[in-house]
Amino acid sequence: MISKKVILTGSFGVGKTSLFNQFIYSKFSDRYLTTIGVKVNKKTLEIGGKELSMLLWDIAGEVAQDKVPTSYFLGASGVIYVCDLTRPSTYKNLDKDIEYLKGIINGGIIKIVANKSDLVSAEDIERIKSEIPLPIDTITSAKTGDNVNDLFHALGAELID
Amino acid sequence: MTNPIMTEQNNKTQSDEELLMEKLRSILLKEERQKVQRLETIVETKKNLSEKVDPIIEEHIQRLKTEFPDHYKQVVDRIVEQKIKDSSEEILNTIYPVFGQMIKKYIALQFQLLRESIDQQIKNTFSTKGVIGNIKARLFGIKTSDVIISNINKPIISEVFVIERDSGLLKGSASAVSTIDQDVVAGMLTAIKAFVEDAFDGGQQNLGMIEYDTHRIFLQNFPNYYIAVAMSGSISTTEKSNLTDRLLAFADKEINNTLFASSEESFKHISEQLEIYFIGKEIQLLT
Numbered sequence: 001m002i003s004k005k006v007i008l009t010g011s012f013g014v015g016k017t018s019l020f021n022q023f024i025y026s027k028f029s030d031r032y033l034t035t036i037g038v039k040v041n042k043k044t045l046e047i048g049g050k051e052l053s054m055l056l057w058d059i060a061g062e063v064a065q066d067k068v069p070t071s072y073f074l075g076a077s078g079v080i081y082v083c084d085l086t087r088p089s090t091y092k093n094l095d096k097d098i099e100y101l102k103g104i105i106n107g108g109i110i111k112i113v114a115n116k117s118d119l120v121s122a123e124d125i126e127r128i129k130s131e132i133p134l135p136i137d138t139i140t141s142a143k144t145g146d147n148v149n150d151l152f153h154a155l156g157a158e159l160i161d
Numbered sequence: 162m163t164n165p166i167m168t169e170q171n172n173k174t175q176s177d178e179e180l181l182m183e184k185l186r187s188i189l190l191k192e193e194r195q196k197v198q199r200l201e202t203i204v205e206t207k208k209n210l211s212e213k214v215d216p217i218i219e220e221h222i223q224r225l226k227t228e229f230p231d232h233y234k235q236v237v238d239r240i241v242e243q244k245i246k247d248s249s250e251e252i253l254n255t256i257y258p259v260f261g262q263m264i265k266k267y268i269a270l271q272f273q274l275l276r277e278s279i280d281q282q283i284k285n286t287f288s289t290k291g292v293i294g295n296i297k298a299r300l301f302g303i304k305t306s307d308v309i310i311s312n313i314n315k316p317i318i319s320e321v322f323v324i325e326r327d328s329g330l331l332k333g334s335a336s337a338v339s340t341i342d343q344d345v346v347a348g349m350l351t352a353i354k355a356f357v358e359d360a361f362d363g364g365q366q367n368l369g370m371i372e373y374d375t376h377r378i379f380l381q382n383f384p385n386y387y388i389a390v391a392m393s394g395s396i397s398t399t400e401k402s403n404l405t406d407r408l409l410a411f412a413d414k415e416i417n418n419t420l421f422a423s424s425e426e427s428f429k430h431i432s433e434q435l436e437i438y439f440i441g442k443e444i445q446l447l448t
Contacts, residue, residue, distance in 0.1 A: 038356070042348070057329075057352065071359055
């Protein structure tokens with residue numbers, strides 16, 4: 001079995017832990033509990049006949065990525081950067097954050113995810129996408145589960161290649 | 162002026178009417194009166210009343226017993242919760258002496274066990290094997306009391322993990338107990354290690370030990386990986402040194418050439434060897 005470390009990062013309150021819980025346990029809670037430090041969990045995926053053990057590190061949100069301890073990113077094969085469609089402050093520094101992450105994860109895959117699609121209309125999503133400085137890879141809703149499994153499976157497939 | 166004869170006649174007629182009415186009443190209401198009398202007997206006699214009412218009350222009590230939680234649980238919970246909040250100080254005052262007694266009893270029991278253990282150790286010390294051990298200890302400058310105490314709470318290894326330093330990915334593990342997913346344990350240990358090393362600005366220093374109650378996790382760091390050894394009991398400096406020697410020997414012989422092969426065979430090999438080298442072993446016996 002192949003094992004890969006994947007980091008969930010982004011500003012606080014964007015729904016990283018909700019995505020993590022939706023993917024691992026298929027559960028969503030409206031209660032907001034801030035993550036302290038890191039929470040690690042694992043899910044085994046079967047992709048193209050191969051088994052991938054995805055070790056997910058759900059790290060505490062920070063307004064800028066250079067505030068996150070660098071050591072958390074070491075050895076990561078993938079990073080999921082999550083922003084919140086309803087809060088511009090969570091994507092206004094996206095380009096700087098991604099540039100910073102590229103510098104420390106050494107060739108790993110970075111996925112940009114806009115979460116909370118259940119709270120905005122389809123027209124608003126289009127408008128917000130044009131405001132975000134970089135192209136979004138996936139638009140998700142941790143609450144309804146929309147695109148959550150697809151996101152992790154797509155990343156898993158790229159990690160196995 | 163009224164005629165007395167007329168008045169007397171009138172009175173008589175009235176009295177006759179009343180008698181007639183009473184007779185009529187007693188004929189018509191005879192049955193009802195009997196019923197009322199029976200009821201009076203029941204209501205006014207405790208025993209009779211009890212015979213009639215008790216089954217009804219009993220039925221209500223039974224129904225209340227079964228249906229009470231459904232109807233009143235939430236209300237009672239709220240009342241109890243509020244009562245606890247309002248009277249936390251009183252509750253503490255009541256519980257404290259009980260806890261005090263429990264702790265006192267526990268400490269007394271532990272002292273008793275310690276005394277028995279020391280007695281046993283003293284007996285062993287004067288056996289042939291013990292005398293030889295003592296001579297050895299004296300030669301190395303170890304006090305007899307230290308030897309006795311160290312033998313009481315021997316450190317025993319329960320789990321060992323070989324973990325890639327940066328990623329926290331598990332490269333092999335062995336365990337004498339069933340714990341939560343070992344990949345997750347490896348990830349969390351790495352996260353804790355990274356947090357401590359970053360938070361306290363240790364530069365190139367490494368976290369070497371995590372302690373909780375009577376358990377500890379010893380961390381032996383290598384350039385690209387580290388080995389985490391979970392153990393119970395207390396560990397002396399000499400035992401720590403023995404363990405380090407054993408870990409270095411293990412790393413040299415079993416890991417260095419296989420770790421980054423990243424295959425299932427490497428994982429299997431490391432895990433099997435960890436089992437042989439460490440699991441269930443007393444650290445002082447590791448050489």
